[in-house]
Amino acid sequence: MITAFVDMVGLLMVIPLLPFYATSLGGGGLMVGVLVSAFSAAQLLSAPLWGRVSDRYGRRPALLVGLFASAIAYVVFAYAQSLTVLLLSRLVQGAGGGTVGVVQAYVADATEPQNRARSLGWLSAATNAGVTIGPLLGSASLGWGRSAPGLLAAGLCLANMLFAWKFLPETRVVSRDEAGAPPPRRPREAVMRVITNPGEAAPRLIWIYAIGMGAFSGFTAVLALFLAARFGFTEHNIGYVFALNGAISVLVRALILGPVVDRFGEARLSRYGQGLLGIGLLALPLTWRVPGVWSVGGMQVEWRWVFLGLAISLVPVGTAFTFPCVTSLLSQVILPRERGVMMGVQQTFGGAMRVLGPLWAGWSFDHLGTPYPFMTSAVLVLGTIFLGLGIEARARPGPEAAPAAAPSRA
Numbered sequence: 001m002i003t004a005f006v007d008m009v010g011l012l013m014v015i016p017l018l019p020f021y022a023t024s025l026g027g028g029g030l031m032v033g034v035l036v037s038a039f040s041a042a043q044l045l046s047a048p049l050w051g052r053v054s055d056r057y058g059r060r061p062a063l064l065v066g067l068f069a070s071a072i073a074y075v076v077f078a079y080a081q082s083l084t085v086l087l088l089s090r091l092v093q094g095a096g097g098g099t100v101g102v103v104q105a106y107v108a109d110a111t112e113p114q115n116r117a118r119s120l121g122w123l124s125a126a127t128n129a130g131v132t133i134g135p136l137l138g139s140a141s142l143g144w145g146r147s148a149p150g151l152l153a154a155g156l157c158l159a160n161m162l163f164a165w166k167f168l169p170e171t172r173v174v175s176r177d178e179a180g181a182p183p184p185r186r187p188r189e190a191v192m193r194v195i196t197n198p199g200e201a202a203p204r205l206i207w208i209y210a211i212g213m214g215a216f217s218g219f220t221a222v223l224a225l226f227l228a229a230r231f232g233f234t235e236h237n238i239g240y241v242f243a244l245n246g247a248i249s250v251l252v253r254a255l256i257l258g259p260v261v262d263r264f265g266e267a268r269l270s271r272y273g274q275g276l277l278g279i280g281l282l283a284l285p286l287t288w289r290v291p292g293v294w295s296v297g298g299m300q301v302e303w304r305w306v307f308l309g310l311a312i313s314l315v316p317v318g319t320a321f322t323f324p325c326v327t328s329l330l331s332q333v334i335l336p337r338e339r340g341v342m343m344g345v346q347q348t349f350g351g352a353m354r355v356l357g358p359l360w361a362g363w364s365f366d367h368l369g370t371p372y373p374f375m376t377s378a379v380l381v382l383g384t385i386f387l388g389l390g391i392e393a394r395a396r397p398g399p400e401a402a403p404a405a406a407p408s409r410a
């Protein structure tokens with residue numbers, strides 16, 4: 001949790017600044033989408049490889065190398081004076097960021113199936129605490145110069161790597177049952193399994209995760225541009241919006257997720273999360289047209305600001321319910337010895353959608369209008385609710401080698 005928290009602080013120090021850096025170097029909405037997507041493109045290619053490496057050689061070395069790659073990327077970001085160099089920094093960071101699936105496999109190794117959604121929620125809460133603090137540090141550090149956010153993020157990343165090297169133990173231990181088993185499925189085979197067998201439980205869960213992640217990434221990519229165009233936000237105050245997003249996500253995942261998982265179950269709660277995410281995205285572009293003023297204690301507050309806050313708040317609540325539950329369900333329908341590679345494949349599909357989502361969001365923002373990135377994403381997310389129907393019967397907390405996991409191995 002500490003390692004993930006510090007890593008996310010560094011990442012979110014630079015993400016909210018990307019649109020402003022890109023436009024200052026001559027880029028537009030599409031270029032912003034390219035820069036955001038570059039990270040995911042590199043992650044898309046590296047995630048299954050990192051997962052398979054961690055299945056065979058351990059989670060710890062994979063995480064350490066990934067943190068070092070991120071530190072290099074932040075230094076490149078700090079001194080970027082062209083869009084090409086800015087793009088290079090995102091590619092290097094994405095290659096290191098392919099270890100996200102390894103982190104999730106690490107948590108799954110260390111927890112029982114019935115506690116996995118709660119544990120993944122706590123992990124997500126830690127990373128989203130970084131989402132809350134990172135944008136504030138990034139905006140504040142601009143007072144020391146344009147290169148300060150990148151250099152500060154690099155310093156945090158190196159400190160984090162040293163911390164992980166000293167305190168993070170290895171969790172991937174090969175059991176006697178696995179000793180004579182064939183090696184984990186190759187990444188290419190696992191990816192093709194998801195494409196050619198979409199009706200199986202694991203592929204369905206991966207598609208739900210990927211589409212939701214693409215929608216959320218598109219939202220993140222153009223939110224600053226939307227708020228600048230419709231509400232007058234600038235690079236000096238946009239960090240507060242991302243901080244609010246992160247704070248809500250932390251509170252939901254740390255305090256609310258566990259009890260509601262116990263009440264509704266992972267499968268049903270993931271569908272609730274998809275619904276909230278879709279509604280938030282659908283409502284967001286309509287907020288700036290809301291008329292009227294609300295009088296509170298002698299103060300005049302425009303209704304559009306109230307609805308803006310509500311719409312933005314639904315997005316982190318929806319993702320907080322969706323992603324930990326879907327990942328926990330996935331861990332229950334795959335073989336333990338393929339946990340790293342399959343969670344890496346989940347990140348690959350999520351990465352593909354994190355490429356397409358921001359690209360579509362940036363292009364449609366430039367050419368179709370400000371509402372389209374959010375409304376199209378909302379339709380896709382709401383459609384994935386049907387993919388989750390019936391998952392309860394296939395993924396229940398219990399023995400790791402449950403029959404439901406054996407047929408697909410994916």
